[in-house]
Amino acid sequence: MITAEALIDLNAIKLNYQQLSQQNNHQPLIAVIKGDAYGHGAIKIAKALPNANKFAVARLEEALQLRHAGINQPILLLEGCFNGQDLQLASQFQLDITIHHHQQLIDLENYPLVNPVTVWVKVDTGMHRLGFSPYEISDVVARIRRTNKIKGEVGFISHFSNADEPDNPKTEQQIASFTRATQTYAGNKSIANSAGLLFWPHAHMDIARTGIALYGISPSAEHTGTDHNLTPVMTLTSRLIAIRKHAANEPVGYGEAWRSPTDTHIGVIAFGYGDGYPRLVPTNTPVYINGRTVPIVGRVSMDMMTVDLGSAHQDKVGDTVELWGQHLPIEHVAKNLGTIPYELTIKLTSRVHQRFIPEE
Ligand SMILES: *Cc1c(COP(=O)(O)O)cnc(C)c1O
Numbered sequence: 001m002i003t004a005e006a007l008i009d010l011n012a013i014k015l016n017y018q019q020l021s022q023q024n025n026h027q028p029l030i031a032v033i034k035g036d037a038y039g040h041g042a043i044k045i046a047k048a049l050p051n052a053n054k055f056a057v058a059r060l061e062e063a064l065q066l067r068h069a070g071i072n073q074p075i076l077l078l079e080g081c082f083n084g085q086d087l088q089l090a091s092q093f094q095l096d097i098t099i100h101h102h103q104q105l106i107d108l109e110n111y112p113l114v115n116p117v118t119v120w121v122k123v124d125t126g127m128h129r130l131g132f133s134p135y136e137i138s139d140v141v142a143r144i145r146r147t148n149k150i151k152g153e154v155g156f157i158s159h160f161s162n163a164d165e166p167d168n169p170k171t172e173q174q175i176a177s178f179t180r181a182t183q184t185y186a187g188n189k190s191i192a193n194s195a196g197l198l199f200w201p202h203a204h205m206d207i208a209r210t211g212i213a214l215y216g217i218s219p220s221a222e223h224t225g226t227d228h229n230l231t232p233v234m235t236l237t238s239r240l241i242a243i244r245k246h247a248a249n250e251p252v253g254y255g256e257a258w259r260s261p262t263d264t265h266i267g268v269i270a271f272g273y274g275d276g277y278p279r280l281v282p283t284n285t286p287v288y289i290n291g292r293t294v295p296i297v298g299r300v301s302m303d304m305m306t307v308d309l310g311s312a313h314q315d316k317v318g319d320t321v322e323l324w325g326q327h328l329p330i331e332h333v334a335k336n337l338g339t340i341p342y343e344l345t346i347k348l349t350s351r352v353h354q355r356f357i358p359e360e
């Protein structure tokens with residue numbers, strides 16, 4: 001019997017793509033599928049999105065796996081290439097590259113390429129992680145053009161630091177800085193991530209890069225995907241493998257981290273930190289079972305977690321438990337755990353069985 005299982009709804013991913021596209025007047029979208037599509041299975045997700053204008057991943061190896069799986073749409077390397085050999089592979093496999101650093105520019109100048117590449121220059125508008133400062137852009141663009149190794153116009157990307165906070169003026173400052181730095185160039189401009197797309201619609205520019213929203217998850221801890229008319233793609237479940245009578249004042253699990261105030265029944269679920277659930281969970285972190293939520297109690301162990309089913313429950317060994325998804329928004333679970341949904345889905349381990357619907 002399969003216990004830990006991530007059910008991935010490929011119809012939901014198609015619907016979310018359509019929804020985001022419609023909300024933005026059918027302007028182009030880059031589907032961000034780095035990190036194995038945030039733990040949803042990048043190849044299956046990419047195949048479910050034949051209309052995506054472009055995909056984006058963080059690293060070359062991720063893009064090569066997609067190419068080997070027969071994904072032929074454009075793929076953008078969000079961090080570009082880290083040496084000349086990688087650049088040559090990017091050219092061979094027709095990957096769009098980002099140039100955010102001087103060494104990447106020097107590699108483009110020095111290495112012979114089999115195909116011209118599509119180049120995006122990264123502008124640092126205030127994230128201060130990657131990118132050239134606005135005053136450097138004209139020199140960088142001139143040098144890129146002189147290489148004669150590029151396809152079309154040089155494009156421009158930047159990244160928001162606070163777009164999930166609708167009241168934060170930082171986002172408008174970043175939009176203004178990006179516009180000033182790039183407005184004299186004809187190439188495509190892209191600054192919006194999911195939060196930019198959902199909360200700052202004028203940030204869409206020529207093409208937006210959407211990751212988390214595609215998976216039906218809100219980029220904001222104050223919302224859920226359904227607030228944006230999105231459908232959760234992943235439902236994570238496991239099973240009850242034991243139900244035990246538990247006396248008041250008795251502890252449960254490692255370190256006796258929790259004691260029951262009353263007589264109750266403890267349910268044991270086959271899902272632990274070895275499957276990717278955080279080990280330290282605040283009291284009252286919920287799971288969903290048989291139409292209600294119950295709290296996780298005690299420390300999560302490698303293969304199991306314990307929940308307080310209450311004294312009057314009707315649950316049976318073998319019943320399905322939802323850890324997040326259709327009935328229990330991942331945004332609520334993440335907030336309770338002091339993290340963000342991105343970290344929860346991407347940290348699921350290979351022990352969690354992935355089941356895709358519709359099946360092929
Ligand atoms: C991951 C990433 C995105 C997607 O962000 P979401 O919040 O998931 O939409 C967009 N742009 C860059 C540069 C990224 O690294």
